[in-house]
Amino acid sequence: MVERAKRRPRDPEATREVILEAARTLLAKDGPEGISLSEVAHLAGVNRGTAYQHFETREKLIKATADWVSDKLFLAVFGDPATVGERRVEEVDVAELTDRLSDFAMDNPELCRVWLMQLLASPDPGADPFWREYCGSLERFAATEMAAPDVDAEVLAVINLAGAFLWPVWARAHAEGAPQRVQLARRFADECLRLSLYGSMRPEAFPDVAERVAKGPRPMSRRGRADS
Amino acid sequence: MVERAKRRPRDPEATREVILEAARTLLAKDGPEGISLSEVAHLAGVNRGTAYQHFETREKLIKATADWVSDKLFLAVFGDPATVGERRVEEVDVAELTDRLSDFAMDNPELCRVWLMQLLASPDPGADPFWREYCGSLERFAATEMAAPDVDAEVLAVINLAGAFLWPVWARAHAEGAPQRVQLARRFADECLRLSLYGSMRPEAFPDVAERVAKGPRPMSRRGRADS
């Protein structure tokens, strides 16, 4: 009955996955900064040296986790990546999409935050699949007649995602139990949709602001970003 | 020429301030998690024991810094707290306010994030002066005829602040120099105002979403939060 710490069967892929899974668990619990390679290795039931072999540094481990989150986000919000490419912007159900984003954020608050921070700090956000699709579809939508004129899709995407991924922090601090959390998620989604439809200020009451915001002579004109 | 590490004149208030200042510097540089009491004490030129005397733990130091940020935010966005109480919601210049918020966020990205996280995670946000005024004025505004109907001020406040304080992360990663950063700050403020005025989707094109969002029979009805 000598419990030899039996050596894990030599399977790099699987080992890497165990480590990643442990990393996810800890990241989801303690957030991006309360995590160490040692801890992860311990939880994964893997030698620390082994963990170092797969992920040279903590940063790379976090990056890898963020990539995983991006995929899950994609799946949860847009569905199967294989079938998404064919979908046209016009047929997307915005309310559904908002709900799914809000729900996923509520279910994985820390992981989403990790992903968001990685993305925002990245010099090349276009490399991220979820961002690519989210911002991209927003841009495509902005070009349609269904969208308000002069939308800055990139900024709007950041605003939406920032709200969606920080709201859970508030929600967790204020919700007593699971049902309340569901309600708060819904409340966010509702306000998000309401804001998208009507804004928060009546334009008639703010002629000067309206003038400032109007970028071109005609409502549908493209807004200029690169003007010095 | 013996450089005795000359003892700091006995002035608790001043010492506390030196420590806080050092904490701010480090927080602004490394963010909330890359900070230690030792480091702060060292930078402040204060004995570690002294630092521990003023702030028992790292958390309390961060909390104290967040409080300071709240005050500065208030000053930068709303102006002198003494004269604010008298101002009526109708006479607030929203564009000015948005610009000031955006600028302050761009100038103090990490500090703002520290504050925001503290606030969101706090069970009693109402204790924070800036949040009190920001969310409060939004609520008061929402009650006027100048606002769109059915605004959920609390959610909207979180969305706005989350956007304002996370946008700088994106901006820093993409701006080459100071002028570009100014431009990006402006771009955020513009989109923020545009969104507030017009939303992003034409309501006529989304009748079902509009129906979902319409909470009451009449447009001005109060939305129900506490319905089970």
Place this chain on the structure above:
DNA sequence: GCAATAGGCGACAACGCTGTTTATTAAACC
């Protein structure tokens, strides 16, 4: 089968932070 490869393991040394405690100094206050 057998050897080589490399995945996985255990141990080492070094570092930094945390808290807490002691004793000492010196400024400030009455």
Place this chain on the structure above:
DNA sequence: GGTTTAATAAACAGCGTTGTCGCCTATTGC
């Protein structure tokens, strides 16, 4: 003056993390 107390210095034990070894051995590929 004498008391109070902020500030300093020094040391402690304890913890967790970081890197970096060399060894072991199961798996793979011949």
